[in-house]
Amino acid sequence: MRAVLGVGGGIAAYKAAELVRALQKRGHDVQVVMTRAAQEFVQPLTFAALTGRKVVTGLFSQTGAEDTLSSAVEHIAVAQENDLLVVAPATADLLAKFAYGLADDFLTTLYLAFTGKVVLAPAMNNAMWEHPATRANLEILRQRGCSVVEPDEGWLACGTIGAGRLPDPERIAGTVDSVMRHKKDLTGETILMTAGPTQEALDPVRYISNRSSGKMGYAIAQAAAERGARVVLISGPVSLAAPLGVELVSVRTAQEMRQAVLEHLEESTIIIKTAAVADYYVAHVPQQKLKKTATRLSLELDPTPDILAEIGQRKGDRLLIGFAAETENLLEEARRKMISKRCDMLVGNLVNRDGLGFESDQNEVEIITRSGQTVHAGPSEKKEVAERILDQIATLRLSLRAVDTVDTPA
């Protein structure tokens, strides 16, 4: 695979050298393009030595190692010769220029001429990262199909703590791999998904809920849409943007989620239930806010509908995939739930480990099928875990179709 690595003028430009190595290790032939500002941080010679190729440093003048580019209109030639454009670090300035189609240097001109896949790895000071202008520019680029590797949180070069650090080069290279691997193996499927928590009212201003962020479900919804499926995502209250190309239905309570699932059940071919639905609710919610008193307050809770079990009874030949968030005996609990709820596959994860599961961007799961197979995925980014889960679903779908074909007489 031929890849262009665009290096922007950020403090993390030095990490792009490690990214060259990580991409090469994965079999990419890397051509580096540096902005003028990037050259203030790292010498082109570093990249020329690592790649053995000339580093492109400007639209009109070239410096670096031996000339291996032949065309006079190099930005077009580079655009045509490569399958992938990775920009790391993608500065706030580059994001703005890409979003608005400015083309005043080689990298921005190349971006406009490029028709392959684009992966952006932004890195900047956390205030710049959170600025509405940067958020809006990223949204435009995401909508346009660019893949964004979210920056890490931690100590930044400017001495503050926050989001904005360039992720580990291995993680960027991993995202590049999954972007390039993208298949359309879910074309023709309609996937009904649930995600996020539910909120069950205690009074007009209070509710019971849980720590589910919806990130795992949203990652699966996004990845499934990219793999060609029509996706209907029924989501409890989360603070995530609607995944691109996904039909979002917002609900609040377990009852509303059940209703929405039943409304969309008929049209679906696969059902993936990642939502952390409340197990109990208050049947008689007071009209007025509960007052604080000095005495103990007891709440009477009724069980919510078991949506997964109900769908298990009514699913027909649809594939049903459940999720189990456990704090102990993961495999045992996951198997028990898969059988009792009549799921075809169950994805189990432990949610009591730091940095994994609920609220986190990472996850580690066991994917269990009825045939007794167990596949381990992670620990890695939820997007990566989502792809592995969909790989298993697509494989299961294919194997069941193969069985149908064998069983059906001609």
Ligand SMILES: Cc1cc2nc3c(=O)[nH]c(=O)nc-3n(C[C@H](O)[C@H](O)[C@H](O)COP(=O)(O)O)c2cc1C
């Ligand atoms: C020491 C220093 C560090 C910088 N680090 C960053 C950074 O990490 N991210 C960023 O977006 N801009 C950073 N900037 C600002 C960019 O260098 C500046 O916006 C520049 O115009 C970016 O050019 P480019 O996007 O064409 O490479 C930094 C500037 C300086 C002086």
